Amino acid sequence: MAPGIPAAMERPHFIGIGGAGMSGIAKILARRGAKVAGSDAKESGTAEALRALGATVHIGHAAGHLADDATCVVVSSAIRADNPELLRAAELSIPVVHRSDALASLMDGLRAIAVAGTHGKTTTTSMLAVALSELGLDPSYAIGGDLAGPGTNATHGEGDIFVAEADESDRSFQKYDPEVAIVLNVELDHHANYASMDEIYDSFETFVGKIVPGGTLVVSADQSGAVELTRRVRDLSSLNIVTYGESETADVRVHKITPRGLTSEVTVVLNGKFLTFTVSVPGSHYAHNAVAALAAGVALGIPAHNLASALGKYTGVKRRLQLKGEAAGVQVIDSYAHHPTEMTADLEAMRGAASDSRLLVVFQPHLFSRTQELGTEMGQALALADASVVLDIYPAREDPIPGVTSTLIIDAAKAAGADVTAVHDKAAVPEVIAGMAKPGDLVLTMGAGDVTDLGPQILDHLSS
Structure with missing residues (x-):
């Protein structure tokens, strides 16, 4: 057994290895000398980084990805019971370990x-x-x-x-x-x-x-x-x-x-x-x-x-008011904020940092359950922007809830006096924002889903 590796973690298999929490544990184990493997839904920079550390990363989920000699299967709460690799683990009697237990073992x-x-x-x-x-x-x-x-x-x-x-x-x-x-x-x-x-x-x-x-x-x-x-x-x-x-x-x-x-x-x-x-x-x-x-x-x-x-040496975290770039005199910044308190804090921070600029927001709600409970407050937070574009809800791990859509947020934002527009096609957003933005404006892409992908696309449209 390699030093610093719990016995159950010598050959771990991670389902959803590309996730923020899962990939971190996998990286630590790989650096400690474990034989790390796993799968993720799509290719990513994280997958490549894990491979560079010696991990085996499969794209897509299939029973055959799980090696017979795996010492455990690591899952997060987002992994569904019918995942084929999880079912295969049961067939092979391979222990299933929650992400939090794996992390706790690394802290021992x-x-x-x-x-x-x-x-x-x-x-x-x-x-x-x-x-x-x-x-x-x-x-x-x-x-x-x-x-x-x-x-x-x-x-x-x-x-x-x-x-x-x-x-x-x-x-x-x-x-x-x-x-x-x-x-x-x-x-x-x-x-x-x-x-x-x-x-x-x-x-x-x-x-x-x-x-x-x-x-x-x-x-x-x-x-x-x-x-x-x-x-x-x-x-x-x-x-x-x-x-x-x-x-x-x-x-x-x-x-x-x-x-x-x-x-x-x-x-x-x-x-x-x-x-x-x-x-x-x-x-x-x-x-x-x-x-x-x-x-x-x-x-x-x-x-x-x-x-x-x-x-004072801290220079930030990706997606936490991260400057993505500037084009045509417009700065594009990315925010992970998805709860009303976070949204308000980041919008107020940007107001304070650039009080003479117009603030345009591209907001993607995250989770149906959160929107159902906090949609009104999200809309009220968007009233802090000069204008907002609201996308459809990013479902992540959840199934739709009848009657819960981004319209809940849009209606609340308009009731609070906000200038807000619904855009259902995410691919259309860069062109919409490029048409709205003027030199000196700040554009904030906001949400915990894939809205972050829009920053470079918006910059490309502004440059063209």
């Missing part, structure tokens, strides 16, 4: 930082990964997006720290035993798995309860859901709680956030002393993410001034 013996919250997980995890790497601590990390600098979502480091994005969507974050946990915010989302805020709170309480004795919870002092969670876990005797935010009661208090174009300067008060550092992405929510990362690193014993300097 390391000092884990788990980053949770309804929004901001990927950015905060990335900030920590970059800062700790910059300080020479060589962490391992698994992130739900690709870093703009190293260009990868996961790596196996030789240091003793493992930074992981902790996903609450299917309760899988309850599998981890972190030394430090960050909770950025707690809101109702993932409506297929949670029926109420009480269920959300219960899930986060379980997650916090898994922090190792003597460990630390870093939690927002500003966001109402996080404040309520803090109240609920306050009596856990083995837990250190560090709050951060603009609240006067915060342990790490945000004193001032100063916009600097597409960056921000942040000043915090920590242990009675002022500390100022730069965040390379605009918007107060990203500044708060950086402060959470700072507090988590300090909880591990890393000097605050060193962390602050290292956080």
